[in-house]
Amino acid sequence: xxxxxxxxxxxxxxxxxxxxHIPIKNxxxxxxxxxxxxxxKPGDQIYVRxxxxxxxxxxxxxxxxxxxxxxxxxxxxxxxxxxxxxxxxEQRFTLWSLTLWPQDLTLLAWLFILGAxxxxxVTTFLGRVWCGxxxxxxxxxxxxxxxxxxIEGTANQRRKLDQQEMSAxxxxxxFLKHGAWLLFSLLxxxxxxxxxxxxxxxxxNVFTLNTSVMMAGILAFFxxxxxxxxxxxxxxxxxxxxxxxxxxxxxxxxxxxxxAYDSARGEGRGARGRKQDHKAMGxxxxxxxxxxxxxxxxxxxxxxxxxxxxxxxxxxVDACSGVMQKMNYPQGLIxxxxxxxxxxxxxxxxxxxxxxxxxxxxxxxxxxxxEIVNRVPLSLDIIRDRTELxxxxxxxxxxxxxxxxxxxxxxxxxxxxxxxxxxxxxxxxGKQEVTVEAATxxxxxxxxxxxxxxxxxxxxxITFTVEQIAPEGExxxxxxxxxxxxx
Numbered sequence: 001x002x003x004x005x006x007x008x009x010x011x012x013x014x015x016x017x018x019x020x021h022i023p024i025k026n027x028x029x030x031x032x033x034x035x036x037x038x039x040x041k042p043g044d045q046i047y048v049r050x051x052x053x054x055x056x057x058x059x060x061x062x063x064x065x066x067x068x069x070x071x072x073x074x075x076x077x078x079x080x081x082x083x084x085x086x087x088x089x090e091q092r093f094t095l096w097s098l099t100l101w102p103q104d105l106t107l108l109a110w111l112f113i114l115g116a117x118x119x120x121x122v123t124t125f126l127g128r129v130w131c132g133x134x135x136x137x138x139x140x141x142x143x144x145x146x147x148x149x150x151i152e153g154t155a156n157q158r159r160k161l162d163q164q165e166m167s168a169x170x171x172x173x174x175f176l177k178h179g180a181w182l183l184f185s186l187l188x189x190x191x192x193x194x195x196x197x198x199x200x201x202x203x204x205n206v207f208t209l210n211t212s213v214m215m216a217g218i219l220a221f222f223x224x225x226x227x228x229x230x231x232x233x234x235x236x237x238x239x240x241x242x243x244x245x246x247x248x249x250x251x252x253x254x255x256x257x258x259x260a261y262d263s264a265r266g267e268g269r270g271a272r273g274r275k276q277d278h279k280a281m282g283x284x285x286x287x288x289x290x291x292x293x294x295x296x297x298x299x300x301x302x303x304x305x306x307x308x309x310x311x312x313x314x315x316x317v318d319a320c321s322g323v324m325q326k327m328n329y330p331q332g333l334i335x336x337x338x339x340x341x342x343x344x345x346x347x348x349x350x351x352x353x354x355x356x357x358x359x360x361x362x363x364x365x366x367x368x369x370x371e372i373v374n375r376v377p378l379s380l381d382i383i384r385d386r387t388e389l390x391x392x393x394x395x396x397x398x399x400x401x402x403x404x405x406x407x408x409x410x411x412x413x414x415x416x417x418x419x420x421x422x423x424x425x426x427x428x429x430g431k432q433e434v435t436v437e438a439a440t441x442x443x444x445x446x447x448x449x450x451x452x453x454x455x456x457x458x459x460x461x462i463t464f465t466v467e468q469i470a471p472e473g474e475x476x477x478x479x480x481x482x483x484x485x486x487x
Contacts, residue, residue, distance in 0.1 A: 045162070046235060047155040048145055049294040052319020061133065064137045079411060079452035084379075086196050087388045092439060098372070098440050099409055103379055110368040117364065121357040123251045127258040131244065132313030138289070140230035141297065144181060151177045155294065181231045182223065189222035204254065230320075235298040240368050246309065254339040255348050259312050261303045261334050262342060269303075274327055285329050292316035292334060302334055312336075378416075378475045379407035382468050390484040397427070399449040400483050406444065406466060410438040415470040418444075422462035423483060426450045433469070455485045 076083040078096050085094045093100040093108070100107060131138060152158045152173050164170055194202055197215065205211045206219070229237055238245060252258070266286035272278045278285070282388060286303070293301045295315040300307050302316045320334040340347050385401035393399045408414055417433045420426055430446030448462075460483045468475040 004102075006082070010432070037291070044299070046297070046299040047159045047294075048297050049155040049291070049319075050149060051295040051315050051319050053314075053321060055314030056117055056308075056318050057346075059142075059313060060439075062133050063142060066134060067143070068137055071191055072301075072441060074191060074199040081411070082198060084195060084196065088196055094411075094439075097411060099377070100410055101379070101407065101409055103407075104375070107368070107371055107375070110364065110371060114364045114368060117357060117360050119253055121354065123248060124256060124353055124357060127252070127256050127313075128244075128248060128310065128312040131238065131242075131311035135311075137229060138297070138313065140226065141234050142261060143184070144230045144234075145297075146178045147177060151180065151383050166200065178231075181227055185223045185226035186219070187385060188226045189219045193218055235309070236310060245308050253351070253353060255351060257304060257338055259302060259310060259314060259317060259334065260306065260337050260342060261286075262332070262337075263303070264342075266303070266333050285324070285333050286322065289323055289326065291319040295319045376475055376477055377409035378466060378468065378477045379409060380464065380477050380479045381405040381407075382464060382479055382481045384481065389487050392486060393449055394448070397449040398452050398455065398481055398483075398485055399429075399447050401447045402464075402481065403444070404444045404446060404464065404466075406434065406436055406442045408438060408440060409440070410475070411438045412467050413437050413472070414473070414475070416466050416475075417469045418446075419465045419467075420448060420462055421465065423450050423460055424454055450483070452485065455483075458485050459483070459485065460485075 053152050073084055074082065081094065083094070083096050085092075087094070093104075113246070121382060122130060150347070152161055161170055162175065190202065190206060202211075202215070205215070211219070233241075266284045268282065268284055269286035270278075270281075270283045271287055272281060272283055290301075292303065293299070293316075295314060295318075296302070298309040298311060299317065300309045302310065306402040314336070316334050317336065321331045324331045324333055338347050381404070383403040383405065385403075389400070391399050404418070406416060413435060415433060418428075418432050420428065427449045428446065429449065433445060434442055434444060436442040461480060462483045463478050463479050463480050466476070
C-alpha cells in the first residue's frame with residue numbers, strides 16, 4: 001500500500017523527465033522572540049514606549065519651539081494689525097509689512113517652489129528628518145501620546161488597560177484622555193482658523209458662543225480632523241496616506257544620512273548575560289531586546305533594513321544606545337549613517353545632486369527677492385462704460401466714460417495723482433487727486449473729453465498714470481486703455 005500510495009501521489013512526468021522539488025526552508029521573522037508571528041500588522045494598535053536620549057531631547061525641544069511658533073504667531077501684532085493673516089474673504093494675505101493680493105500669486109508660487117526644493121535638498125542630505133522632527137503629524141502624535149502617558153500610564157499599562165473589561169477606573173481614564181484630546185484639538189483648530197480670520201475676534205466669538213454657522217462648521221471639522229489624525233490614525237497617515245513617504249526614495253542615494261542597523265556588527269543576535277563573552281558564544285552585539293521596535297512610532301523593526309515607514313525620528317537610536325551602554329558595548333549599533341559607511345566605503349558629503357539642489361535654491365531665492373524688491377504696491381483697473389462707447393457733450397467734444405479702481409497694496413494711507421496721455425488737449429472730468437486707505441480699493445468714476453479735430457482715427461490708444469504724491473514715495477503705475485470717436 002505504501003508503494004501504491006506514493007506512486008499515486010506523485011505526478012507522472014512526461015518524456016521520462018525527473019520531477020524537481022523546490023526545497024523549503026523555515027525562516028525566523030526578526031523581532032518575534034520565537035512567537036512565530038509578526039509583531040505588527042496593519043490595523044494593530046501600537047503602544048509606543050517612552051524613551052529618553054539625545055535625539056529624543058532634541059526632537060522634544062524642536063517640537064516645543066514649533067508648537068509655540070504655531071500657537072503664538074497669529075497673536076502677534078504689527079503696526080496695529082495682525083502680523084500674519086490670510087484673509088480669504090478679502091482676498092488679502094498679510095505678512096508683517098507685506099500685503100499680498102491675487103495679483104501677487106507669483107510670489108506665493110515662488111515661496112511654495114522654494115519650500116519644495118528646500119525639502120528635497122534636506123532629504124537628500126539628511127533623509128526624512130522633516131518627518132521625524134518637524135512634520136505636524138509627528139508633532140501632534142507625540143503630544144497626544146504624552147497625554148496618554150500622563151492619564152493611562154506607560155506602554156505596558158496602556159496595553160493591559162485596553163485588555164481589561166470596562167470598569168469605573170477604565171472609563172474615567174478613557175474619558176479624561178479623549179476629553180484632553182478633544183480640548184487640545186479644539187485649541188489647534190481655533191489657532192489654525194486664526195491664520196485666516198482675525199484671531200482676537202475669533203476667540204471672543206467662540207467663548208461667547210457668537211460665531212457664525214460657517215465658522216462653527218470649520219472649527220468642528222478641523223477639531224475632529226486633528227483628533228482623528230493624531231489620536232487614532234497616527235502611523236497610518238505616515239505609512240499609507242502621506243505621499244512624501246512614497247517618493248522619498250527618488251531623493252535618496254547611498255550617501256544620504258538615515259537611521260540604520262549595523263547588521264555586520266549586530267548579527268547573530270541573541271540574549272546573554274552582561275558579564276558573558278558574547279563573541280565566544282558566537283553572538284553579535286544585538287541582544288534581541290526589541291526595544292528598537294517598542295519605541296518606534298510606526299511599529300517597524302529597523303533591523304530589517306531601510307523601510308519607507310521609517311521617519312528618521314531617532315527613537316531606536318536612543319533606545320539601542322542605552323542598551324549598549326548598559327552592556328558596556330560600543331554605541332552606534334543603530335545610528336544615523338549612510339549606506340556607503342555601512343559597507344566601509346568613502347562617504348561623499350558634497351555630491352552632484354546636492355550641488356544641483358543648492359544652485360537651484362540660490363537661483364530661486366534670488367528671483368524671489370528681486371520679485372519682492374521690484375514689486376509696486378499699487379494696482380489700477382480700468383473699466384469702460386459698455387453702454388455707450390463715445391458720446392458728444394454739449395460743447396461738441398467727444399467724451400468717453402471710465403471707472404478707475406485704484407488698489408493701495410501698502411499698509412499706509414496714500415494720496416495719488418492721476419493723469420492721462422496719448423491725446424493732446426484732453427479734459428479730465430472728475431477727481432485727479434485721491435487718498436486711498438491702506439489695503440483698500442478706491443472706485444473713481446471719471447470721463448475724458450477731447451475736441452474731435454484731435455482724433456485721427458476711430459480708436460486711439462491712451463495711457464492712464466497713477467503716481468503717489470503723499471507720503472513721498474516711488475509708487476507709480478501706468479495702464480493702457482482706448483478712447484473711441486463717434487462714427
